[in-house]
Amino acid sequence: MSEASASHAADRRELTAAQRNAVAELLRVSPVADELGRLFLAAGHELHLVGGSVRDALLGRLGEDLDFCTDAHPDQTLRIIRGWAESVWETGREFGTIGCQRDGLRLEITTFRAEAYDQVSRNPIVEYGTSLEEDLKRRDFTINAMAVSVPDHRFTDPHGGLADLAAKIIRTPGTPEQSFRDDPLRMLRAARFTAQLRFAVHPDVRDAMARMAADLDRITAERIRDEFTKLLCGADPITGLRLLVDAGLAERFLPELTGLKLTIDEHAQHKDVYEHTLTVVENAMSMEEDGCDFVLRMAALMHDVGKPATKAVGPDGRVSFHHHEVVGARLTKARMKAMRYPKDVTSQVVALVALHLRFYGYGRGEWTDSAVRRYVADAGDLLPRLHKLTRSDCTTRNRRKAAALAADYDALEERIARIAAEEDLARVRPDLDGNAIMELLGVPPGPVVGKAWQYLKELRLERGPLDRDEAEAELLRWAREQGIRD
Template sequence: MSPSPELSAAQRNAVTELLRVSPVADELGRRFAKAGYELHLVGGSVRDALLGRLGDDLDFCTDARPEDTLKIIKGWAEATWETGREFGTIGLQRGGLRLEITTYRAESYDGVSRNPLVQYGDNLHDDLVRRDFTINAMAVSLPGHEFADPFGGLQDLAARVIRTPGTPAQSFGDDPLRMLRAARFAAQLRFDLDPAVRTAMEHMAADLDRITAERIRDEVSKLLLGADPVTGLRLLVDTGLADRFLPELAGLKLEIDEHAQHKDVYEHTLKVVSNAAGYDTADGGPDLVLRLAALLHDIGKPATKAVGADGGVSFHHHEMVGARMAKTRLKALKYPKDVIGPVVALVGLHLRFYGYGRGEWTDSAVRRYVTDAGDQLARLHKLTRSDCTTRNKRKAALLAADYDALEQRITRIQAEEDLARVRPDLDGNAIMELLGVPAGPVVGRAWKHLKELRLERGPLDRDEAEAELQRWARAEGLLP
């Protein structure tokens, strides 16, 4: 099939984008050519060039072996690394770009793990056919800029479809992680899956059990950070892939009958994820912690669902149950502590705001809200606002106004007090001196009591704090 005029234009755009970095890429290509080897820009780098989004990380393939690559770049590369050498990959840095050069591969897989049995190839075609999707199986030669697309990746890119170079069954059988990558690319690029790819994912979902938790975690994170995470999440659930590593997500599809109506928790969750994806971090990037919290905020509902005598449905304490479940799931997926801790805290706090509009919150309650949220307060604001998915415009407006009022109140109290560093009005040394006790459990209990007073009443002056400490100590039998 000959390319359409639009595809030809896209091809020209790819070369134009490549020329942006040609001082490095072409120079590298000339070094390989002089040494008698081929070099091609390949895979995701070509795909991104075609999409006009080529970044600073470039992938190349060559018929040179790793030891030959090292000789060619010696003295030219500003830095090199060999962490991927066992798979034929040599990394280097030059001119602000990170380059990875991989020897042509024609490996097979052992059918048990996702680890390839590395076999070097001797031609570009065999290297491209082993790649995951056609949109990642294109190449541009260097320095000649000849375009290679043996599997129609350019056509698929124009059609915005994800397809495999060979049969999906063979591709996913070689490496089941590619099924998650298909969902991830759908989320990142807003592409559709070829029907054969989707069918294979449904039939082969159990093969994902061969993949390590760390690999799954990385793909899930990339999916969540994509431009359209909801599309990717729907694919994971609809194909059964999510059941292999995140069964709680599909479990949100609670049965709804005519006698016990309640919001569709699954659809609500996806909407909350979509809302959360609308927020950016301070540096303009997507926030993994916020999106994970949005995804997991209601996973405690199925376990806490109860139907009352009047047919009303409740999910009492689902936020606390959900926080425990979120911690267990994230640990199983090998997320680091600096992700698990904030996500669990956000899930546990996401309901705290409700009730504020009824006028029940004192300044003490606001202080506790801020103190309990700690350094996650900004994210908690975003998650709480994202959690409002009602279609009732009046109710949505009231909730937004209530939260605006809460944020304004927090700002006012923060201006009067340092809520970010709420401490008792007496420190440990003062407590020991006034009570005449050594360091130990008594000091800890006294410190906690004074902190509770600080949260309840705000800052106390020194005389008030000392009087309250003595009152507490007498009640505890520590003073006459």
């Protein structure tokens, strides 16, 4: 058998296996899907399982969210499903989508679309289509342009999506230029699918992304944020991140990542800080316990973004990046704000970036118990993530150095555990509360109480727990120095 024939036979076997997976997955949901299909058929309409649902069924990973398309308009769809669906929502009605739930499955039913885009924003000019083929042609990628009709289970694949699925290729139904011109967000979706599915982007698609990267500026920050979050939480975000940088897409919404390619690592252990950063992301992923930890991954991605602005070369030729964690935290906060991330998520990532260097120096024996308390107090609830980020940041190829750093951090964690057991470090608070402070100093609620509380907290961090008499004596001494008491 020739090499070409062998390759064709292997592809055919993969397609057959994919079809078997699809049948097994569709049988799982067919009682609901077929029942719904019969309702549409009785009303004189078509219904097709479509897009990502068919793709995921073929991959053997169909979830509880199913997408359908139909020739019925939204009002007609509502009439068909009322009384059958357990709940109905119309939030996507302006785009022709009606949602409902039945037997634990969430179903979205969208009228055939033949939409165009204004090519200024990504907002579609919604026009209802008249055929399944027309609807599939407008979709983003061939692997999302397949359909299974219900209830008869007829398979429709006009653009070779099944073959592309077997070959693990991301390709557009028409020309990529037209597809991305219609909706530039599709360029980011292509990168996202490389991360989620571990697929490769077709060379024509990659070339179009590089030429049209600036069109991403037409997309809202929120839509970009959502796609980027899915990419970073994918099974292989490194491939997706590389594609973003190589195609020039990252420069449009995350230029700090591209900027890392310009900064050579001071340890000369990596091609540049960019490569080091990708390794840190991989390391952080290996420490996750329950699926994607976006905060940890984002902190790993951003932890060194302050290096380009702080780069300096000393008399000995060595490169340094003093206080890059401070600059990096500021840049991270600004970038995540621009991408419209929630404040609580942003504050957690920023805190990790700011703290990621704090550990270095511990191995020299310079840390007192006070320093350990401050480390724990400053990290707060982020301490487990800070442990993981700090360990992930060790990417040296020097085995002896790597082992020494790991041993130092093991020792720090053991020391934290010991002090925590003795002093309840999870809740480092002053030894006197606000009421006790007001009673002892004879002051009403106000700024003085806050200053006294902060002083006692600093004292607690410095010296550990004090008994009641010691705490009161220290507070009175501080009050006299401040002129609050005689």
